[in-house]
Structures are given as C-alpha cells and as structure tokens.
Amino acid sequence: MVRWSMFRTYCVAAAVLMLSPLGVAAECEVNADAIGAHYAISQPSGHTTELQLWRLGDRALQVRPEAKLADSYRSLSNGEVRRVRYFDAHQRAIEYDPEAADWSAKAQLLPAQALKKMQRIDSKGSGCKRIERYQRELADGQLTVWWNPALRLLLQLERRNSDGLTRIKLVDLKVDTTTIREAFAARADYVSTDYADIGDNESDPFLRKMIRVGFVEHAH
Amino acid sequence: MKTLTKMLAMTSVLALVGCEGEDGKDGTNAVSSSQTPAATSLTSTQLANTVNNPWYIASAQRVEDAKAQAAAIAKSAGQAKNVILFVGDGMGVSTVTAARILQGQSLGLNGEEHNLSFDKFPFAGLVKTYNVDAQTPDSAGTMTAMVTGVKTDVGVIGVDEDIVRGDCSTVSGNELTTTLELAELAGLSTGIVSTARITHATPAATYAKSADRNWEDISDMPGAAVSAGCLDIADQLVKFESLLEARYPGADIDGIEVVMGGGRRHFLPNDPAKNTSDAVSAVEGDRTDGRDLTAEWQATYPTGNYIIDQSGFNALNSEATERVFALFNESHMRYEADRNKDLAGEPSLSDMTRKAIRILDNNDKGFFLTVESGRIDHGHHAGSAYGALTETVELANAVKVALEETDPENTLIIVTADHSHVFTIAGYPKRGNPILGKVVAVGETEATKAADGLPYTTLGYTNGRGYMNLGDSETDADAAYSNPIDAGRKDLSLVNTESSGFHQEALVPLSSETHAGEDVGVYAIGPGAHLVSGTNEQNTLFHVMDYALNLIGKAEKSLP
Numbered sequence: 085m086v087r088w089s090m091f092r093t094y095c096v097a098a099a100v101l102m103l104s105p106l107g108v109a110a111e112c113e114v115n116a117d118a119i120g121a122h123y124a125i126s127q128p129s130g131h132t133t134e135l136q137l138w139r140l141g142d143r144a145l146q147v148r149p150e151a152k153l154a155d156s157y158r159s160l161s162n163g164e165v166r167r168v169r170y171f172d173a174h175q176r177a178i179e180y181d182p183e184a185a186d187w188s189a190k191a192q193l194l195p196a197q198a199l200k201k202m203q204r205i206d207s208k209g210s211g212c213k214r215i216e217r218y219q220r221e222l223a224d225g226q227l228t229v230w231w232n233p234a235l236r237l238l239l240q241l242e243r244r245n246s247d248g249l250t251r252i253k254l255v256d257l258k259v260d261t262t263t264i265r266e267a268f269a270a271r272a273d274y275v276s277t278d279y280a281d282i283g284d285n286e287s288d289p290f291l292r293k294m295i296r297v298g299f300v301e302h303a304h
Numbered sequence: 305m306k307t308l309t310k311m312l313a314m315t316s317v318l319a320l321v322g323c324e325g326e327d328g329k330d331g332t333n334a335v336s337s338s339q340t341p342a343a344t345s346l347t348s349t350q351l352a353n354t355v356n357n358p359w360y361i362a363s364a365q366r367v368e369d370a371k372a373q374a375a376a377i378a379k380s381a382g383q384a385k386n387v388i389l390f391v392g393d394g395m396g397v398s399t400v401t402a403a404r405i406l407q408g409q410s411l412g413l414n415g416e417e418h419n420l421s422f423d424k425f426p427f428a429g430l431v432k433t434y435n436v437d438a439q440t441p442d443s444a445g446t447m448t449a450m451v452t453g454v455k456t457d458v459g460v461i462g463v464d465e466d467i468v469r470g471d472c473s474t475v476s477g478n479e480l481t482t483t484l485e486l487a488e489l490a491g492l493s494t495g496i497v498s499t500a501r502i503t504h505a506t507p508a509a510t511y512a513k514s515a516d517r518n519w520e521d522i523s524d525m526p527g528a529a530v531s532a533g534c535l536d537i538a539d540q541l542v543k544f545e546s547l548l549e550a551r552y553p554g555a556d557i558d559g560i561e562v563v564m565g566g567g568r569r570h571f572l573p574n575d576p577a578k579n580t581s582d583a584v585s586a587v588e589g590d591r592t593d594g595r596d597l598t599a600e601w602q603a604t605y606p607t608g609n610y611i612i613d614q615s616g617f618n619a620l621n622s623e624a625t626e627r628v629f630a631l632f633n634e635s636h637m638r639y640e641a642d643r644n645k646d647l648a649g650e651p652s653l654s655d656m657t658r659k660a661i662r663i664l665d666n667n668d669k670g671f672f673l674t675v676e677s678g679r680i681d682h683g684h685h686a687g688s689a690y691g692a693l694t695e696t697v698e699l700a701n702a703v704k705v706a707l708e709e710t711d712p713e714n715t716l717i718i719v720t721a722d723h724s725h726v727f728t729i730a731g732y733p734k735r736g737n738p739i740l741g742k743v744v745a746v747g748e749t750e751a752t753k754a755a756d757g758l759p760y761t762t763l764g765y766t767n768g769r770g771y772m773n774l775g776d777s778e779t780d781a782d783a784a785y786s787n788p789i790d791a792g793r794k795d796l797s798l799v800n801t802e803s804s805g806f807h808q809e810a811l812v813p814l815s816s817e818t819h820a821g822e823d824v825g826v827y828a829i830g831p832g833a834h835l836v837s838g839t840n841e842q843n844t845l846f847h848v849m850d851y852a853l854n855l856i857g858k859a860e861k862s863l864p
Contacts, residue, residue, distance in 0.1 A: 142586075143586050156586075158584065158585065158586055160584055160647065161647060162645065162647055164584075164645070166584045166585065167786075168585075179585075179635070180782070180785060180786060181780055181782040181783070182584050182645075183780060183783055183786065184777075268586070272574070272587070275523075275524070276590075278635050278636065279782060279785040280635075280636055280679075280682045280685065280686070280782050282685065282785075282815060282816040283681070283682075283684075283685030283816035283817060283818065283819075284442060284443060284505070284517075284681070284685075285518070286818070287458070287459060287469075288518075291815075
C-alpha cells in the first residue's frame with residue numbers, strides 16, 4: 085500500500101489526462117468506479133518504482149510490480165474494509181479480517197480528508213479532463229496535488245522537503261472494463277490463508293518465512 | 305498453620321524435656337512436679353485459630369464433598385445417556401487461571417477465588433498433549449487422539465501415525481473410528497459446534513479422514529490427491545452418512561443432526577453469483593469444482609434447516625428441528641468480543657450450545673455433542689490476552705448452559721484443551737490486581753519496575769508479534785496482523801494495558817505466537833467422570849467417553 089510518507093518529490097504529470105481520449109464535456113462520462121491507473125513513483129535518490137491502482141465498484145487493487153506484492157480491498161456494507169495481500173513470487177495470498185479503515189485511502193490513494201486539509205490553488209478544464217491543484221505547507225516542506233474530481237483520481241503528487249523531491253505521477257489510464265476485470269482476476273487462483281491460521285501452519289515453508297517477504301507492514 | 309507449627313514445636317520441646325527419664329534421674333520421665341505435663345494431643349483450643357479460619361473450613365468441606373462424590377461414582381459402564389465434549393482450543397492451564405480471575409473481577413471480586421463453571425466439576429486431571437511426531441502438538445493430531453483413542457502425527461485428521469502427511473495414497477487402511485461415528489452407529493444423535501470454520505482441524509477430526517488438515521475444500525488439495533480419490537474435508541462432512549455406511553455396510557445411520565460453525569467458503573463454488581449477504585470477499589466461495597455443497601446437503605436432507613445468520617438461528621424451533629446445518633461466517637466466526645460487528649449477525653457459543661442440546665435431546669437414545677471454542681487459540685496466536693480470555697469466559701458460559709440443559713445423572717460433560725500456548729502469569733502482583741494490568745506488588749499502589757526501570761504486565765508471551773496498543777475501540781485480536789511485529793520490552797508507563805486492543809509483550813519475535821507443549825487440564829462431571837483423574841495420555845479421553853456411553857458396545861449391537 086502506498087504510504088503518505090513515501091511522497092517526497094513532485095512534478096506536473098497531468099499530461100496523461102490531457103492526452104487521453106476522455107471527453108471534455110462538463111460532465112465526465114467515464115465510470116469512476118471502473119478505473120485502472122498506472123503511476124510512476126520517483127524518490128529523491130533517483131530510484132523509481134511503479135504502482136498500479138485498479139478500481140471496480142466496491143473493490144480496489146494496488147499492485148507494486150517491483151516488490152511483487154499486491155493488496156486488494158473490498159468495501160463492506162458495515163463500513164469495514166476487507167484486505168487480501170498477494171505474494172506474486174509465491175502465488176500465495178493472506179486474508180485479513182475486515183476492519184475499520186478509510187476506504188478513500190485504498191481506492192484513490194489520497195484520503196479524502198487529506199485533500200480537504202489542502203488549499204485549492206487553481207483549476208482548469210472540465211469533466212473528465214478537469215485538473216484541480218491543491219497545496220499545503222508541511223512541517224518540513226510543501227505538498228502539491230493535482231486532482232480530477234470527476235474520476236476521483238490522483239493525477240500527480242509532489243512533496244518537497246530537505247531530502248528533495250518525491251513524485252507520484254499518473255502515466256497511464258485504463259477505462260475499458262475487460263482490462264480492469266482481468267486485473268482483478270489475475271490472482272484468483274492463488275492459494276489463500278487466513279492470517280488467523282498462520283500460527284497453526286508452522287509446517288508451511290511460505291508461512292514460516294513470511295516475516296522476510298514484506299508481509300509485515302503497517303496497513304494504514 | 306503458623307500457630308499449629310508453634311504448638312507442635314512447643315509439644316516437641318515438652319516431649320524432649322520429658323525424655324530425661326521417669327523420675328528425672330535415670331533417663332525416664334523427667335517431668336517434675338514444677339513442670340507442665342507433656343502434651344500428648346492437640347486440644348481444640350490450641351487448634352482454634354486454624355480450624356476456625358475460613359480457608360480451612362472451605363477446603364475441609366471440599367474434601368467432604370469429594371468423598372461424597374467418590375462414593376456416588378457410577379462405576380458401571382454405560383451409565384451415561386449423553387456425552388458433551390468441550391474443547392477450548394489452546395486453553396492451557398494459565399489461560400484457565402487468568403480467565404477465572406478475569407471473570408471474577410468482572411463480577412466485582414478479587415478474582416483469584418472465583419470459579420469458572422467447570423472449575424466446580426468434581427473430577428479433574430492432566431493431559432499429555434504431544435503428537436507421535438511432535439513434542440509441541442497441533443489441533444489436528446490432538447483432537448484425533450481425543451476422539452479415536454489413538455495418538456497420531458501433527459497435521460493429520462482421523463488417521464493413524466502410519467500416514468504420510470500430504471500423501472493421499474497413505475490414507476486408505478489407516479482410517480480411525482471416532483466417538484461421533486460410533487455414536488451414529490449406536491443410534492444416538494450427534495452434533496458438532498465450533499466458532500472456527502467447521503472444516504477446521506478440531507471439528508474435522510470428529511468426522512473426516514485426511515492426510516492434511518489444510519484440505520478443507522478441493523481448491524486446497526494438490527491435483528495428485530484429487531486424482532487419487534481423496535475427498536476434501538467439506539465434502540466428507542456433507543457425505544458423512546453415505547461414507548460411514550460404506551465403511552459399515554448394513555448399518556443404519558441417519559447423519560449428523562447438528563452442525564454449527566463458520567467456513568461457508570469451503571462449501572460454495574468460486575462464483576460471485578453464489579455470494580451470500582454475509583460475504584466479505586468479492587467471491588465468497590473457494591470451491592473450484594463448481595459444486596454448492598450447501599445445496600447438496602439440502603437435497604440430501606430436504607427436511608433439514610440450512611441457516612447462515614442470526615435471524616435464521618433465532619427462527620429454529622429446537623423441538624421441531626430434525627436437523628440443522630449452520631454456517632455463520634465465510635471463514636471463522638467472529639471473536640465473542642467482536643461479534644456485534646458481523647454483517648448478518650451470528651450467535652454466541654453459549655447460544656449455539658443451548659440450541660444444539662435442545663435439538664439433540666429429542667432423541668430418547670441420547671446424544672454425543674462436541675463443542676469447540678476455536679478462537680481462544682487465535683487470540684493467543686495474535687498475542688492478545690484480552691482476545692483469548694474473553695473467548696475462554698464464553699466457553700465457561702457455554703459449559704454452564706450445558707449444565708443447565710442436562711442432568712448430571714446421565715450426562716458426562718468433559719471440558720479440556722487440545723494444547724496450550726506460551727502464555728504466562730508472572731511477577732508478584734497483589735491479590736485482586738487487575739489480571740490484564742501491570743504488576744503492582746503487595747502493599748504497593750504503583751506498578752513494579754523491572755531491572756530496566758520499566759513496568760511490566762502480569763500476563764505475557766514467550767514469543768509472538770509482541771507489543772501493540774490498538775486502543776479501546778479495537779476488539780478484533782487479529783487486527784494485530786496489520787501492524788508490525790514489535791517484540792521486546794516497551795515503556796508501558798502510560799499505556800492502558802487493560803484495553804481490548806492491547807497486545808502483551810513477547811520475548812522472541814515471530815509472525816505468530818506458538819503453541820506450548822505442557823500438559824493441559826481436563827475437567828469432568830457425570831457418569832465416568834472420575835476416570836479423568838491423574839495424568840493421562842490425551843487419547844485416554846476416548847476411552848473415558850466410551851466407558852461412560854458404552855459406545856463400542858452399543859455400536860456393535862446395532863450392526864447387522
């Protein structure tokens with residue numbers, strides 16, 4: 085899962101949106117609940133990674149290809165969120181109990197509350213191509229966000245501080261439902277284990293070494 | 305006692321003085337006319353401080369009660385009509401002690417003097433839990449031992465030690481017969497209740513034979529095992545009647561009357577169209593063979609009741625219900641402390657126990673019921689004493705229900721655990737100190753500091769994920785798995801360690817706390833209960849139940 089603390093540098097990356105085939109009508113005809121967004125994340129060190137965000141109704145999927153990890157989320161009717169973590173290198177999955185969580189953080193990377201705390205600087209375009217720019221001063225720097233409200237989509241995020249610039253930039257956008265469904269189905273055959281059952285499966289080599297495969301990570 | 309010791313010491317001194325001789329000159333009778341005569345017995349006055357002490361009086365009465373109970377033991381085999389086996393998964397002795405104190409403190413007592421429902425049972429013993437191939441066991445091998453009379457390997461279900469775990473070809477010929485199966489053969493009604501998935505190791509051991517406890521549905525099995533003809537555990541549950549009839553041709557078996565627990569996903573196909581209203585996954589079912597076993601069960605038992613939620617449970621008329629198959633959760637049922645958050649609602653272990661007994665006792669021949677509190681174990685694995693102990697208290701409540709619903713003259717109730725956990729009650733806390741709190745010594749009001757200058761909790765774990773402070777609003781012990789492992793010592797000075805979201809410190813960092821290998825307790829009441837006394841191999845419990853019910857005898861009589 086992408087952490088707020090990972091965002092360190094920024095640059096304008098609304099080009100994807102501007103060059104996309106999405107219409108310019110005041111109303112966006114794209115279903116915001118069926119989206120596939122690919123991001124490039126660059127660190128002050130120069131290291132870059134990829135993050136994929138997929139949305140389909142009450143489900144969200146975040147994929148980190150370099151780490152060979154993915155997290156799927158499902159929003160439940162009682163307000164809880166159910167997470168499943170996928171370990172692509174092992175074709176295994178770990179299922180968590182549903183728990184209270186900010187769905188917006190899972191489904192759009194940027195928690196809705198975080199955006200509300202920022203000041204809107206300017207905006208342009210409309211509908212699917214609208215870009216709103218927000219900014220906020222942090223204790224150790226500045227945060228700038230480019231946002232599309234119709235798609236509920238993070239276009240770009242930049243964080244500047246003494247370490248340098250961390251940037252998350254939208255580099256590709258998928259809106260065809262078939263591709264999106266395939267993304268969610270890609271890991272359906274993984275052998276899954278309830279986390280509650282880990283302790284009863286010490287004989288499973290994968291479960292024994294989970295501590296070393298990125299399993300332990302703060303969820304929120 | 306100190307007074308008695310002093311008196312005995314005085315008596316000894318007096319006796320020694322007397323050993324100088326009878327007339328004080330020749331080595332006999334040294335008592336002179338000026339000395340107090342040697343005491344040769346203790347007077348009631350001398351003992352008054354002892355015998356009038358409430359502790360003394362209560363424990364003396366306990367011995368009298370025990371003598372009466374021993375005299376009343378029904379020593380003939382087959383005196384029981386019903387047997388209920390309660391298994392607290394992971395409920396070691398320290399868990400029982402701590403839960404006792406917790407429940408007592410919740411009632412406004414100091415806690416230590418309180419008794420859980422089964423603490424009052426007249427007979428208790430210890431059970432050695434090791435598996436044939438493991439010093440510290442798992443639930444599969446241990447429950448198999450309890451219900452078959454045969455110790456076996458770790459991780460296998462209903463088969464003996466000649467099995468090779470994970471090798472389907474080694475199942476045939478190594479199957480064992482369980483108490484539930486014998487009860488069915490004998491014409492008794494049978495039931496399985498668990499807060500875990502009903503295909504999980506403990507309940508599965510009562511009805512299934514599997515080379516691996518993880519083969520809960522077909523998607524969990526390797527292709528070779530499926531090709532070789534091994535059935536998954538869920539399939540064996542819904543086909544129980546036909547499978548048992550195949551092993552005992554001509555036997556009249558009517559199938560398990562009560563099945564209640566979690567694990568719906570192992571009975572449904574991996575098709576979102578089959579999702580229930582209670583589903584938490586996008587695709588609830590796991591089965592890859594396209595089969596809906598809940599539908600197959602309903603087709604086999606058209607007068608049976610298949611239910612999935614609280615409303616379905618509430619609608620069950622126990623007097624008119626012939627058979628019930630209840631799957632209340634996609635996976636394990638919720639922790640008792642967390643139960644109110646379930647989407648469609650689910651009953652408590654106590655509720656399920658009451659309903660199960662009222663359905664089963666409609667059979668005049670009697671019944672055999674297994675009730676598992678499956679998530680004490682999970683609370684400990686997550687490093688949550690609060691989670692484990694609140695589950696244990698609920699198990700005690702369920703046992704109390706069983707006592708209310710049955711007659712100890714004809715019902716043997718056994719309460720035990722399959723194995724223990726690395727859970728300790730440590731330090732020198734004063735009497736009545738909150739069991740979930742920090743150690744405060746006798747005569748003190750401030751928490752005791754360890755050698756590192758920091759306070760520490762009474763309860764702790766040798767290994768596991770370690771310290772977490774998830775707050776009062778967190779009642780799901782498994783929330784720990786979303787947080788980093790944090791073993792070792794922490795500064796708990798400002799931490800409310802009694803909150804539901806607090807997880808105790810652990811020494812050795814592990815992704816999950818482990819089982820422990822020491823003996824567990826067994827507590828029994830009813831016909832044959834005396835047989836649990838002493839230190840027992842775990843498989844002995846099968847023979848206790850068999851003795852009480854004359855299971856094998858009745859089963860043999862029913863065979864053609």
